[in-house]
Structures are given as structure tokens and as C-alpha cells.
Amino acid sequence: MLEVDGLDAWYDRSHVVQGLRFEVQRGEIVTLMGRNGAGKTSTLKAIMGLLAKRGGSVRFDGQEILALPAHARYHRGLAYVPEERRIVPGLTVLENLRLGLIAGKDRSREKERIDTIAKTFPRLAERMDQEGTSMSGGEQQMLAIARAMMSSPRMILLDEPSEGIMPLLVHEMFVLFEQLKRDGTTILLVEQNVERALGISDRAYILDQGQIAHQGEASDLLADREIQERYCAV
Numbered sequence: 001m002l003e004v005d006g007l008d009a010w011y012d013r014s015h016v017v018q019g020l021r022f023e024v025q026r027g028e029i030v031t032l033m034g035r036n037g038a039g040k041t042s043t044l045k046a047i048m049g050l051l052a053k054r055g056g057s058v059r060f061d062g063q064e065i066l067a068l069p070a071h072a073r074y075h076r077g078l079a080y081v082p083e084e085r086r087i088v089p090g091l092t093v094l095e096n097l098r099l100g101l102i103a104g105k106d107r108s109r110e111k112e113r114i115d116t117i118a119k120t121f122p123r124l125a126e127r128m129d130q131e132g133t134s135m136s137g138g139e140q141q142m143l144a145i146a147r148a149m150m151s152s153p154r155m156i157l158l159d160e161p162s163e164g165i166m167p168l169l170v171h172e173m174f175v176l177f178e179q180l181k182r183d184g185t186t187i188l189l190v191e192q193n194v195e196r197a198l199g200i201s202d203r204a205y206i207l208d209q210g211q212i213a214h215q216g217e218a219s220d221l222l223a224d225r226e227i228q229e230r231y232c233a234v
């Protein structure tokens with residue numbers, strides 16, 4: 001579903017993503033792992049068209065998307081939840097959710113989408129009229145994910161969703177990812193919480209200095225302490 005081939009990205013002259021090649025098949029959960037600064041966030045941003053200097057090929061459903069403007073990916077069914085959640089201050093949970101609808105495409109189905117999202121995210125359903133930024137960090141992360149799901153994406157990229165969140169909500173969040181997968185959403189996950197991430201993933205790639213250092217089945221990587229310690233210690 002997503003084929004990344006020879007992906008490069010730079011900040012000025014700093015070459016932070018160096019010729020990455022990886023793929024995510026339809027229906028999979030795939031994790032990108034690696035130490036701080038390995039290039040995980042930059043990889044997601046390059047895929048989403050958010051880094052000006054980028055090169056190589058990214059195909060989504062067989063079509064080249066790397067040169068498209070960032071918003072065009074949402075129209076094709078690829079959504080992204082950045083590390084900073086960007087909940088809009090002064091807006092309620094419901095109003096933040098509405099921002100996730102793509103103008104025209106989703107507007108006619110707004111009520112249906114909100115009802116579906118409320119069922120999937122019961123914690124948000126109870127708080128629809130509360131100001132989004134007044135919720136806990138974990139709840140705001142849930143809202144950011146729910147908002148991205150409003151456009152019914154076929155694939156979602158998630159950047160460190162569990163960061164700084166209390167364990168109970170982290171658990172809920174990973175249960176949710178498994179449910180999204182069952183409902184047909186393909187997921188590319190960047191996570192420092194290696195055990196949790198591998199626990200729900202099909203496969204994983206380990207990044208080191210902008211390159212893929214290792215790849216494998218999630219269950220094999222979960223059992224491989226040496227690899228985890230070498231590449232993933234924070």
C-alpha cells in the first residue's frame with residue numbers, strides 16, 4: 001500500500017533521511033523504531049510532503065505522491081498525526097473533530113462520521129462539549145487521532161502517540177490501534193515504547209542515522225534484546 005524507495009530528506013545541508021527503502025502492506029501495522037535523532041519523524045514528514053528538501057519515491061496505492069502538495073495526501077486517504085498534537089485552543093472536542101473533515105468530500109456525511117468516531121473513542125464521546133485543550137495529554141492525543149480518522153483514511157501515520165501519556169491511556173490507545181487495524185486501517189507507527197509497539201505490529205524497521213539498520217517480523221524483534229539495546233535505547 002505504501003512503497004518507499006530511495007527516500008532522502010535534508011534540513012539545509014544536513015542529510016537526515018538517506019535512501020530509505022521500506023514498504024507497508026495493506027492491513028498491516030508496521031513500526032519504525034530507533035534512537036532519538038535516528039530520523040523517524042523526518043521520515044514521516046518527508047512522506048507527508050512536509051519537508052521542502054526531499055527526494056526519491058513514495059508510492060501510495062501504486063501512485064507516486066512525493067511531489068504532491070501536502071494536503072493532497074489526505075484526499076487520497078493517507079492521514080498523519082504529528083508528535084505535537086495541535087488541538088485548537090478555544091474549540092470543543094466536537095469542533096476539533098469537525099476540522100478533520102475534508103471540505104466537500106466528507107461534509108455530507110458529517111453526522112455519520114461523528115457517530116462512528118464516538119463509538120470508536122468512547123472517552124471522547126463523553127467529552128464532546130468540553131474544550132479540547134482542557135483534557136489530559138492522553139485524551140488530547142486520542143482527539144488528535146480521532147480527528148485524523150474523521151476523513152476515513154485508509155492509512156494513518158502516527159508519530160510517538162504514547163509519549164508523555166499515563167500508562168492506563170497508553171494501554172487504551174494500543175487497544176484502539178488494534179481495533180483500527182481490524183476495521184481495515186493500515187498503520188505506520190513511530191514509537192519509543194518498543195515492547196508495546198512490537199506487541200501489536202506485524203513488522204518493524206529500525207532506523208539508525210537516517211538509514212535502515214535492521215528489519216524483521218515484530219515477534220522476532222521483540223525477542224531480540226541485543227538489537228533492541230543496540231538501536232533503540234533512548
Ligand SMILES: Nc1ncnc2c1ncn2[C@@H]1O[C@H](COP(=O)(O)OP(=O)(O)OP(=O)(O)O)[C@@H](O)[C@H]1O
Binds near residue numbers: 011036042
Ligand atoms: N527542524 C530541524 N532543523 C534541523 N535539523 C533537524 C530539525 N528537525 C530534526 N533535525 C535533525 O534531524 C535528525 C533526525 O531527527 P528526527 O526528529 O527525524 O529523529 P527521530 O528519530 O524522530 O528522533 P526523536 O525520537 O527524537 O523525535 C536529527 O539529527 C535532528 O537533530
